[in-house]
Ligand code: KG4
């Protein structure tokens with residue numbers, strides 16, 4: 622079946638077409654178009670919801686048209702395109718942004734008479750791992766998912782597709798939010814995550830060490846606001862920062878975040894006898910995080926397999942939404958579907 626995915630939960634406007642085969646349960650990407658208002662937010666060092674939503678209104682239709690064209694799907698007046706369903710992010714996210722995608726998807730569902738699947742954005746980040754060029758997925762259950770994005774840091778247990786349980790999350794800032802806020806303190810370009818990763822490559826590993834909150838706490842909760850405060854104190858103490866100090870602090874920040882994410886995830890994987898670990902969300906694009914995960918799994922002699930989506934599928938995109946829609950294919954009448962900014966795990 623072919624599914625049109627639509628994603629507008631934050632500052633991206635994305636549409637994608639996936640082709641899913643129920644037999645071997647794999648998902649092939651036919652197109653994935655992403656328009657971002659990021660350059661506009663770079664000026665302000667953060668997302669301004671009103672600006673994001675206004676841009677999404679203008680991007681939405683051209684992005685859907687391009688996604689269809691790239692997938693070889695013809696859009697003609699009065700004729701429904703050759704897709705089987707539409708999947709749309711209904712939350713969590715910014716209300717103005719979500720509304721653009723949800724109302725667009727509802728309109729298409731009505732005029733084309735196609736089933737509409739509401740999708741939780743967080744499921745999308747986990748299910749990006751099921752998009753593969755292989756014939757079948759090698760993801761085995763049970764699995765532990767670590768969702769690390771600008772808005773979320775969550776650990777999730779997947780006994781199977783139909784039994785998904787939230788284990789814990791951040792008590793304050795999300796890991797991506799910590800990268801972004803600290804990036805701003807270090808006067809690095811927005812978003813902070815990729816900038817800190819780049820700067821950290823030239824950092825001395827032992828120049829600084831920042832706190833790892835809740836590292837030995839048994840709960841699967843995270844806290845990153847103390848890290849931000851520790852960096853703020855260091856920055857205030859020093860006044861101006863030269864390039865080497867920025868690199869050294871970047872290394873120590875990335876190291877502290879990675880340490881906590883890995884320790885909690887591996888503990889969860891052990892407790893739940895997970896066969897797979899699924900990374901997802903923008904921070905999962907961080908190569909140092911991926912490498913450190915592989916190293917820790919080898920060091921602990923754990924048989925758990927690590928999965929991370931292609932880097933372009935870690936940050937927000939509609940392909941992951943269409944994929945989650947395929948695996949959680951509960952269609953609803955378009956009239957019943959509403960945007961829910963507070964949506965979380967049940
Ligand atoms: O998943 P995403 O696109 O949006 C949300 O759903 O929030 O994630 C965006 C976040 C930003 O905080 C950004 O700094 C972070 O992902 N990010 C990274 C990297 N690339 C993006 N963090 C660390 N290293 C990266 N390479």
Ligand code: ZN
Pocket residue numbers: 742746770771902903936937
């Ligand atoms: Zn996201």
